[in-house]
Amino acid sequence: MTRKVRNLRWWIIGLVTLGTILNYLARSTLSVAAPAVKAEFGMTTEQYSWVVMGFQAAYTVMQSVAGAVLDALGTRLGFFLFALAWAVSNMAHGLAAGWQSLAVFRGLLGASEAAAIPAGAKTVSEWFPAKERPLATSAFQMGTSVGNMIAPPLVVFCILNWGWRSAFIVTGMLSLIWAVLWWFAYRAPEEHPCLDESERDLIANGQADDSATGRPANRREVVRSRAFWSIALPRFLAEPAWQTFNFFIPIYLFTTWQLDLKAIALWAWLPFLAADFGSLAAGLLPPLLMRLGAGMVASRKITMTLGALLMAGPACIGLASSPAAAIALFCIGGFAHQMLNGALITLCSDLFEKRTVATASGMAGTIAWIGGMIFTFAIGQSADTFGYNPLFVALAVLDFLGAGLLWMLLRPRLEIQKIHGEKHV
Template identity: 50%
Template sequence: MKKIKGLRWYMIGLVTLGTVLGYLTRNTIAVAAPTLESQLHITTQQYSYIVAAYSACYTLMQPVAGYILDILGTKIGYAMFAILWAIFCGATALANSWGGLALARGAVGMAEAAMIPAGLKASSEWFPAKERSIAVGYFNVGSSIGAMLAPPLVVWAIVAHSWQMAFIITGVLSFIWAIGWLIFYKHPKDQKKLTDAERSYILSGQEAHHQQDNASKLSTRQILCSRQFWGIALPRFLAEPAWGTFNAWIPLFMFREYGFNLKEIALFAWMPMLFADLGCIIGGYLPPLFQRFFGVNLIVSRKLVVTLGAVLMIGPGTIGLFTSPYIAIVLFCIGGFAHQALSGALITLSSDVFGRNEVATANGLTGMAAWSASTMFALIVGALADTLGFGPLFAVLAIMDLLAAVAIWGLLSNKPLTRCAAYPVTG
């Protein structure tokens, strides 16, 4: 059988495509929001309930999805969740009220909760530690590519046919990918097309807690009781509302604050997501550079990326000070870059700290913390945007990101969890 050189990059490409389609289905609702408000007579607050339904179900399902992935494995577990989100996304076209949309989007959120834990688990299986942040950066770039593709695709579907067609198209695309995942994805130990040299490179470059089956798998209670967990979970709690707000509210913000029509939304709303792509990729390369030039270890290098992203988030926090829509777009671009660089580092930390058979569970739990904050902030935006305005809310997001940087330095130890007979978990 012919061997394929650099197969790990093809595998992360497959993961990235899944993330692209997951975020395409997620952002379809945001781009369609002005049309839905008009045709279904939905208010801003009711739209916030739809966003919150997705976020709440995503939040509650994160640890469950992570646990299922650790039990079923990356291949079967991820395929199962992807098929479900494809079906639920297509079913959104059947909704005829904000309640029906909330129900459908909640179901999509439950299924998509597996997306990031599965991507992280695949990255920990296919990449040595020194390349893992790069791999996570590439699969995380799918989130902003999906969000970037959503405006032109959804607007085209609405103009050419209807808002319902937008959800059907994105659902069908996700279903096709899920079948492809089942066919092509395998663990490096089982992949016959992987060269012996690359297999050795991958496995020898992984930490001990990723090389072994890890029979002493940490329980959920042990994970939750570790300081290392909270050193990741609290910063994610503080930082995630920014990304949730960018994804769900930028099109409606431009529509309400600057009077953008559908074509103008399609023309400009993808730009912050392009810079988010750059943040994912550049943010993935920064930790190795910080290690080389500053002589810091792996975990400290991730902390430095989080700090850099938090400082840059001050940019979109000042949107309320300007009246030009073009300045707003520029500041959103800075925010997209900053958050995705920061987010990639936070997500990767779970694989730096936790073992191969618990990494998806741990990431699911930190994701639950992150998305609980995103859910609450979506409701706050819905309640206050019409009266207080968006400007002060974006300022609050910048402050929260800065607090996330403070929290990660104060809580997260500079070494992974250790295990011993008497004290199975120490931070």
């Protein structure tokens, strides 16, 4: 007889979180290694931005595809295949002979890593009752910042001991190990032999609203729904901040403050530690607001808005008088972004049923990454000439606009329609 595991759903989301950590560790390896890679290949900031956009372009296109693949193949097989692909693609970076080949490998990595957030959202929708979804989403979302947080010390250690190419081999191997672990450990709740009946009933009863009729049932209905655009447009405006933090903090510290690799390793992980607390806030604040009388969807909207307002912090980076002050403002930005983004990702699980949540999340991610790619292009074209400071101000303005759009598009009437299952919310 198979041994039952208490609170198995939290072990499952822990496994997803570990996968997200390794996903973001892999993608963050280049940003930490960038000074060494740029020096060896003689890359300009514009060429580096093209390498980054190789990842972004593939990731942007593939998020919608990945979401549909996950809904078609199921979470277990789909996530396993994508994890294998990103592990191998990341290790291939060590074979790059110039910025052009690096951009190709970067594109392959982006295409395969695109499944992480849709897979996390789909897992939450399958394994958690509605009241627990904000905390479950914040848990796996914390993996995005933990991956970024551990990248600087680990990658710098590899570079100093074995060269920059080794960093991609090490981080890719870790993802490969996780893919095997996922294959053997994950099953859907109705199939998992270690899930006890009381927890199975808790999950099923908490998902009763998911069976409501009239919610978007396919890709076309998702795109036509107002609920989708109330998530996708704010994510389009918010994503540039996270991608700037991911890809350009080490370059900013190197260019603006002339920090070396060891100093970058000392400072660059701190904004992602703060981002973890932002993810935690995104999970804890909505239930608190609901206890105070806010509706389920309203609690997500308030959380997103508070995060957007905090983006005023990184807008002031141009006023920083030291690297420490700049990092402190980046920390506010990391906290703010993960807080608002966690609320937006949770809304996908709230407003779409299990069979379309990965598709909706993936398509919203595609639109978000279009925003990030446009902003990366702007950085590549202007940072060497005008500096980074105007760009940091723009990030805050975009999030303010995103919060306004969320309130405008996801009005109380829409929330009532969702609850009662009326068509085309």
